[in-house]
Amino acid sequence: MVSGLPSEFKEEYSEQAYKLCLLGAINTEIADFFGVAESTFYKWQNDFPVFSESIKRGKLQADMEIANKLYNRANGYDYVEQQAIKLKDGQFEERVEVVDIVKHAIPDTTSIIFWLKNRQSAKWKDKTATELSGGVNVTNLTDFK
Numbered sequence: 001m002v003s004g005l006p007s008e009f010k011e012e013y014s015e016q017a018y019k020l021c022l023l024g025a026i027n028t029e030i031a032d033f034f035g036v037a038e039s040t041f042y043k044w045q046n047d048f049p050v051f052s053e054s055i056k057r058g059k060l061q062a063d064m065e066i067a068n069k070l071y072n073r074a075n076g077y078d079y080v081e082q083q084a085i086k087l088k089d090g091q092f093e094e095r096v097e098v099v100d101i102v103k104h105a106i107p108d109t110t111s112i113i114f115w116l117k118n119r120q121s122a123k124w125k126d127k128t129a130t131e132l133s134g135g136v137n138v139t140n141l142t143d144f145k
Contacts (some may be wrong), residue, residue: 009048073117082099082100085099
């Protein structure tokens with residue numbers, strides 16, 4: 001929290017807030033960046049629709065990119081890696097050539113578990129609740145020692 005009077009809103013704050021959101025900044029961090037209290041940050045969102053929209057757009061884009069990466073990790077994916085190879089041009093002559101090699105990243109178990117627990121929690125959560133019916137008569141607690 002910053003003491004003193006909050007700074008006045010400036011148009012360029014919208015673009016700056018958008019970029020901060022792309023980096024994963026949360027509201028308190030954005031307010032700190034601008035040197036204002038969170039209450040001022042929220043007031044700016046209410047008073048300046050362009051500022052509010054920039055924040056929403058930046059957070060949505062960042063979340064979509066991360067979700068896509070998680071999805072790819074869970075499914076596995078292909079990627080291109082450059083590799084240098086040595087070629088012989090004659091008995092005593094060699095040259096190096098860089099070639100693209102397509103590789104495959106196998107599905108990541110942790111990403112799969114995370115995905116399923118969040119997307120289908122009823123089927124994949126770790127703990128299940130068991131509901132008991134009927135009454136319990138606890139007249140003699142010494143029976144439970």
